[in-house]
Amino acid sequence: GQQLNQSPQSMFIQEGEDVSMNCTSSSIFNTWLWYKQDPGEGPVLLIALYKAGELTSNGRLTAQFGITRKDSFLNISASIPSDVGIYFCAGPPGLTGGGNKLTFGTGTQLKVEL
Amino acid sequence: DGGITQSPKYLFRKEGQNVTLSCEQNLNHDAMYWYRQDPGQGLRLIYYSQIVNDFQKGDIAEGYSVSREKKESFPLTVTSAQKNPTAFYLCASSTGIQPQHFGDGTRLSIL
Numbered sequence: 001g002q003q004l005n006q007s008p009q010s011m012f013i014q015e016g017e018d019v020s021m022n023c024t025s026s027s028i029f030n031t032w033l034w035y036k037q038d039p040g041e042g043p044v045l046l047i048a049l050y051k052a053g054e055l056t057s058n059g060r061l062t063a064q065f066g067i068t069r070k071d072s073f074l075n076i077s078a079s080i081p082s083d084v085g086i087y088f089c090a091g092p093p094g095l096t097g098g099g100n101k102l103t104f105g106t107g108t109q110l111k112v113e114l
Numbered sequence: 115d116g117g118i119t120q121s122p123k124y125l126f127r128k129e130g131q132n133v134t135l136s137c138e139q140n141l142n143h144d145a146m147y148w149y150r151q152d153p154g155q156g157l158r159l160i161y162y163s164q165i166v167n168d169f170q171k172g173d174i175a176e177g178y179s180v181s182r183e184k185k186e187s188f189p190l191t192v193t194s195a196q197k198n199p200t201a202f203y204l205c206a207s208s209t210g211i212q213p214q215h216f217g218d219g220t221r222l223s224i225l
Binding site for chain 2: 003004031033035040041042043044045048088090100101102104105106107
């Protein structure tokens, strides 16, 4: 199946630093979703994006839907220890909209040093 | 509280044995999904169901089976045909165009 490429694969940052990660696809998406997964738990939805160019915030998190519709970006400001986890981008392949089959990225593992 | 419940949290399988993972949701969602997650990798779709009594294969359905007899329940059976079943299994549900919500997973290991 189709893959979404996430980068970086992992990040080791200092507490208080800002974090940026991105997700790219070879095809167009109409919806971009960002999830966070803590160890041993299921992914939790952070932000959903539905329109090209859209910029949406959730607390210290900000995500953007790329204008080309083939990429998305997630930024975390002033990281704290509880930001540790794996961040996944996801989206429905094709033009079917959200809620049906999703393709997931390979994940960005974030580690925060105190 | 509404949510998705997966059980058991940990499961062990013997060679040649079928095991069934439970997934129940009380969100009144129409669609349900099963994913497999291997260490350091993303989620891969095993099976999904958009309505009761109907389901479709995902990207890695071989060695797995499902049923959808009730809207709330979507159990996954890992059969003996699945030669590498050790993984973290995640169930999700959704409705309409809303994003999927996930359970807390079942970790399956081989004895």
